[in-house]
Amino acid sequence: MRQIFLDTETTGLSPESGDRVIEIGCVEMVNRRLSGRNLHFYLNPQRPNSEDAVKVHGLTDEFLADKPLFAAIADEFLAYVDGAEIIIHNAAFDVGFLNEELKRIGRPRFTEFVAQVSDSLTMAREMFPGKSNSLDALCKRLEVDNSNRSLHGALLDAGLLADVYINMTRGQNSLVIDAVVAGGGDFAVAEIDFAAFQLHVIMADEQEATAHDLLLAELDKASGGKTVWRALVA
Known part of the structure; x- marks a missing residue:
């Protein structure tokens, strides 16, 4: 072109x-x-x-x-x-x-x-x-x-x-x-089977999990209730 x-x-x-x-x-x-x-x-x-x-x-x-x-x-x-x-x-x-x-x-x-x-x-x-x-x-x-x-x-x-x-x-x-x-011509896009790919999940370590819980507790305290995602889990 x-x-x-x-x-x-x-x-x-x-x-x-x-x-x-x-x-x-x-x-x-x-x-x-x-x-x-x-x-x-x-x-x-x-x-x-x-x-x-x-x-x-x-x-x-x-x-x-x-x-x-x-x-x-x-x-x-x-x-x-x-x-x-x-x-x-x-x-x-x-x-x-x-x-x-x-x-x-x-x-x-x-x-x-x-x-x-x-x-x-x-x-x-x-x-x-x-x-x-x-x-x-x-x-x-x-x-x-x-x-x-x-x-x-x-x-x-x-x-x-x-x-x-x-x-x-x-x-x-x-x-x-x-x-x-x-x-300069037709182009066929191959279908991809995403099931063939392995998704690697990296979990939070103990220190990161503790820091996350402390942050959520501070948000709960500031809002006077439970954060939405903690309420859903409870």
């Missing part, structure tokens, strides 16, 4: 109004293991950044002036994502921008190149209803180190999202499920 965590940075919030993608970051995971085969581009948007956007990502017009156009990297980008599950935090935003970039160069919509797009924000809202589910909030909740995130960055954020996703889905992927994925 090949999954790609994707994030973009943009000149503003509205692709319909002409805002453009200025950074793409992708982190690859294969069979729930980060492969290290990542992809990262800075892009010349051919238009100025909004001031608010620069405050978020710090990518100035001067920095982006000599970077390639989206058209120049499109084939490499599409070949990289081809056939994979793409995981994006607030997917509608990034996919909307990618669709506009592809439309400008006469290419099909983004979803036609990939197996599926999964929205980790939707997943987080289902897991943590009523709570903040921004990437920063999830990092804090799931103990993912985001101390280097003073500004947003597409590759940095894609990497953080990968760690967040692994933690969010850890309970959903047992060793059996991982074995099915790795094997």
Whole structure:
């Protein structure tokens, strides 16, 4: 199973109004293991950044002036994502921008190149209803180190999202499920006869038993009666 965590940075919030993608970051995971085969581009948007956007990502017009156009990297980008599950935090935003970039160069919509797009924000809202589910909030909740995130960055954020996703889905992927994925086919789980196992019982020694009786006596005294388990034995 090949999954790609994707994030973009943009000149503003509205692709319909002409805002453009200025950074793409992708982190690859294969069979729930980060492969290290990542992809990262800075892009010349051919238009100025909004001031608010620069405050978020710090990518100035001067920095982006000599970077390639989206058209120049499109084939490499599409070949990289081809056939994979793409995981994006607030997917509608990034996919909307990618669709506009592809439309400008006469290419099909983004979803036609990939197996599926999964929205980790939707997943987080289902897991943590009523709570903040921004990437920063999830990092804090799931103990993912985001101390280097003073500004947003597409590759940095894609990497953080990968760690967040692994933690969010850890309970959903047992060793059996991982074995099915790795094997690429059906996986039969053998039935285990637990009667064949001998359970070793370690009894308390005399000193431990005496200490336990003293503790129960103190509880009886404090409660004015017998503790439940002593009353049941009596």
